[in-house]
Amino acid sequence: MEPLKTIRPELLTMSEEQIRVLMPYFVVFGGAIVAMLGSVLKKLSPKWPVFIITLATLFAGVWVSIGLIPEGPVTLFNGMMAADSFSNFFNTVFLLAAALSVMVSFRYLDREGLQLPEYNVLILFSVLGMMLLASALDFIVLFIALELMSLAVYVLVGFRRADRRSNEAAMKYFILGSAASAVLLYGTALLYGCTGTTAIKGVVHLAQAEPAAVTPVFVLGVAMVVFGFLFKVAAAPFHMWMPDVYEGAPVPVTGFMTTGLKAAAFAAFFRVFINLGLAQGATEVVQRHFHDIFWVCAVLTMVIGNFVALTQTNLKRMLAYSSIAHTGYLLVGFVTGTRSELGFAAGTMYVVAYAIMNLGAFAVLTLLSGKDDSGLNLHDLSGLSRRHPILAFALSVFLLSMAGIPPTAGFAAKYLLFSSAVQAGEISLVVIAVLCSAVSVYYYLRVLVYMYMHEPIGSPQTLRVSIWAGVAVAAMVVLTLQVGLIPERMVNIAKKAVIGM
Amino acid sequence: MAGIDTHFLSWIVFLPLLFAFAGLLIPAKGTAGQTAMRLWTLLGSLITFGVSVSLYINYRPEGADFQFTETVPWISTLGASYALGVDGISLWLILLTTFLMPLAILGSFSAIENRVKEYYFLLLALETAMLGAFVSLDIFLFYVFWEAMLIPMYLLIGIWGGKERIYAAMKFFLYTLVGSLLMLVAIFYLAHQHKLQMGAYSTNILDLYKLQLEGGTFWSAQSILFLAFALAFAIKVPLFPLHTWLPDAHVQAPTAGSVILAAVLLKMGGYGFMRIGFPIFPESVAYFQLTFMILGTIAIVYGAWVAMVQPDIKKLVAYSSVSHMGYVIIGLFSLNEIGVTGSYYQMLNHGISTGALFLLVGVIYERRHTRDISAFGGISKVMPMFAIVFMIITLSSVALPGTNGFVGEFLILLGAWKVNPGLTAVATTGVIFGAVYMLWMFQRVMFGPVTNPENQKLKDLSLREWTVLAPLVAAVFVMGIYPNLFFEKLEPSIQRFIMKSTTNRTAPPQSLFSDNSK
Secondary structure: OOOOOOOOHHHOOOOHHHHHHOHHHHHHHHHHHHHHHHHOOOOOOOHHHHHHHHHHHHHHHHHHHHHHOOOOOEEEOOOOEEEOHHHHHHHHHHHHHHHHHHHHHHHHHHHHOOOOHHHHHHHHHHHHHHHHHHHEOEHHHHHHHHHHHHHHHHHHHOOOOOOHHHHHHHHHHHHHHHHHHHHHHHHHHHHHHHHOOOEHHHHHHHHHHOHHHOOHHHHHHHHHHHHHHHHHOOOOOOOOHHHHHHHHOOHHHHHHHHHHHHHHHHHHHHHHHHHOOOOOOOOHHHHHHHHHHHHHHHHHHHHHHHHHHHOOOEHHHHHHHHHHHHHHHHHHHHHHHHHOOOOHHHHHHHHHHHHHHHHHHHHHHHHHOOHHHOOOEHHHHOOHHHHOHHHHHHHHHHHHHHHOOOOOHHHHHHHHHHHHHHHOOOHHHHHHHHHHHHHHHHHHHHHHHHHHHOOOOOOOOOOOOOHHHHHHHHHHHHHHHHHHHOOHHHHHHHHHHHHOO | OOOOOOOHHHHHHHHHHHHHHHHOOOOOOHHHHHHHHHHHHHHHHHHHHHHHHHHHHHOOOOOOOOEEEEEEEEEHHHOEEEEEEEOHHHHHHHHHHHHHHHHHHHHOOOOOOOOHHHHHHHHHHHHHHHHHHHHEOEHHHHHHHHHHOHHHHHHHHHHHOOOOHHHHHHHHHHHHHHHHHHHHHHHHHHHHHHHHHHOOOOOEHHHHOOOOOOOOOOOOHHHHHHHHHHHHHHHHOOOOOOOOHHHHHHHHOOHHHHHHHHHHHHHHHHHHHHHHHHHHOHHHHHHHHHHHHHHHHHHHHHHHHHHHOOOEHHHHHHHHHHHHHHHHHHHHHHOOHHHHHHHHHHHHHHHHHHHHHHHHHHHHHHHHOOOEHHHOOOHHHHOHHHHHHHHHHHHHHHOOOOOHHHHHHHHHHHHHHHHOHHHHHHHHHHHHHHHHHHHHHHHHHHOOOOOOHHHOOOOOOOHHHHHHHHHHHHHHHHHHHOOHHHHHHHHHHHHHHHHHHOOOOOOOOOOOOOOOOO
16 A cells, blocks of 8 residues: 555546445445334334345345355455455355344344344444454454444343343443453554554565564564454453353344354454464564464463363353354464465364354254243253254254264364364374363263253243244254365365455 | 165165164154154164175175275365275174164164154164274275264263263263374374375375384374374273273163174274274384283283173173273284284174173063162073073173184184283183183073072063074074184285285285194
């Protein structure tokens, strides 16, 4: 990016190509505005129109984004944003995650008396934030996208206004999240001070061209950016906020957060650090620092996540810790990304697999939860296989996938991730990782024990599964097994996405 | 049916699964539905057996190393392919599996009364996973089947098992999983090595045989990799001191579960050593030969001693498995043709006789709902036919000449003697202790006066139970009297196995029957 001295007219107009690659963003933004307008209709009940608009928007976005995946990179807005296969790949993931969450939430909101149109509108805005996050090439855009995403989610977390835990979670998340954003912003400021640019590529080029620019302040700036991100993905030791927030948030929102939010943070993480520091030819110091920081973080995250999850009896909390553990596995992909053949494609694939199985699991939990998100303790699932065999089967598939048992998506993704780590020579890290995943099997299987091996307790309540939720769960089961059995296609798409960046 | 010639093995592997899924459509409510479900499953397993018999007929021992091969690229990024093939080593284990499956299914007709549909679905799914593991020629595919076996078995133990079933199921799962995850890391490493040495990723087992790995010391790549695989296989076998999951799992599992577990799942360990562990890491096998032979000997003697003092018949049989599988290990690690052949034969024997023992224990348990040896006595007076069958199987387990057990144990001890006479002498005491615990148990259960009034009116074997047990009794004698039937199709594969697994790959293989004079 060259500094702007005068306003150049070509920057104010957009070529047709640019408009075309921006379509997913326009669609979601337009949809969000229309949904917002729809929600203020007084005479008509806004419930159905907003729901339909939201779903239509999200699926239109998915359709447009998938169409754009094979296309080459287009730089937008004077190099502040890129639309490439990587961003479109992730846009598809975000939009699908949002669509499924919306589908699953429909009856949940009815039941909880929370059927407010704002819910869907906020989801649309946070998705827009995620999409911008995955395509940001400039720290300023990155920050704005992050805030757009986070602010919407802060509200969603506190959506059960009458519930104290929900409020507590929202407050905690808001304060800690803001602090992390501040750290990230401060790191950006330091980088800007050292290099005179906020463009990610600009920072890297300067660091490569002038080794003298890599001052302690520069390293500090990079570190702060890293820590800001580690907070967002809830890697240990920055994970403390996560279990409380996940437990307090409404169930479908938790599902949305664990998938969409995490995928978005990792997408940005990948983009920033493939460009910065970890990329080939980057400075030695930064690279070595990164390696050590991520190595320690990965191990800590896996160990803490898995071992603490062992003792949880509430499913939501257990999945929150398991989510931390999965962040750890993803960080393994991060440590080794640059030195293996598949590169970051393995990590990208893992993000997708995790999104699929986790969305599915939370969809089932949403259906199972009682009033005020009760009924999600382990013993509430006793004998679920008798009461609702299909839901029990679906949940088993998702949990076995998270545990990495073949033939599921989780296994295929883990296989790729760990085998690329072995290629990179990080054998000790992989051994720690597989032992941690052996630990994880215990708590995932414990759910199966309750569902299949305990006698049903209480009166068999009749679960009403809406068509929307049913379709969502079925789709996730099929995807989990399909990616597990024939991972090739997904791997190729992920590879293309990473290379096309 | 389409592609039955070119995809013969795929058909065998996935037939049970097809039947399992079709069985889901049967409305299994009520007695009629349950009976339909049982018969359907039996039919499925019988058809699978029939197809596998034609595999036996068409297998040519003098032909190619691996026959009926199929290869379809699967995940090209990792070099994984869907590669299947059969040699003599997998052939008999496939037949063992398909032979025992209908018997296990028929044996649980009256024992399982709740959740019938799920039960039979899982049994058939398990059969597919086991067969898949035996025919995989790709280590990734092998791993997938290996792990996929765990889930149905876990559920079988955990849902239909005894009192401590959840503990036992969890222990079974975690033990096996820890071992196999380290194996997974070793698989990654092997695939990577293949890329470095041959220029492309491959997880095809036959490609991995050609790898040159530095070995000979404890910290060499080969040793570490071998240990990673050996851990997974030794847990499955199970080898002392990794055997502690077995008594729990065996005792708690329902009868069919115990039968399959003992007869087939334990063989996975031995098979793993033969297909993967030995030929890929020949130097390490030589390096660790003594260690494993010592562990095997300990397992033989220790298993026998512990079995002697068990008050529960099923637990006694479980520990006898530990002892018998110890023979398999010393036979394999003796690395000569006699020992390895005996060891392989012992795996089949153990499948037959221990499977039969578990079925017999199931028979008596269904009548009395206890397995305590002290609750019985004088059963031979009440159930004479049962006693006769029990006697035959007991003698086969004790390795009486004329029964299958004798052939296996004799060859193993002969083979091991050539390598290490001292250890073999110790192992031989296991034969004696084996006779002690089996016969003592038999005496306490069968002979003497009928002390317990509840035992007075026990019914003898029903027609269904006869149908289950008769093929096993027949197998005991056929295998004991005419072992050549088995060796015929086995010998070339065993010779190739020895050749690949000894560091001196050029040495001509010893023949089993021509140079006994040495």
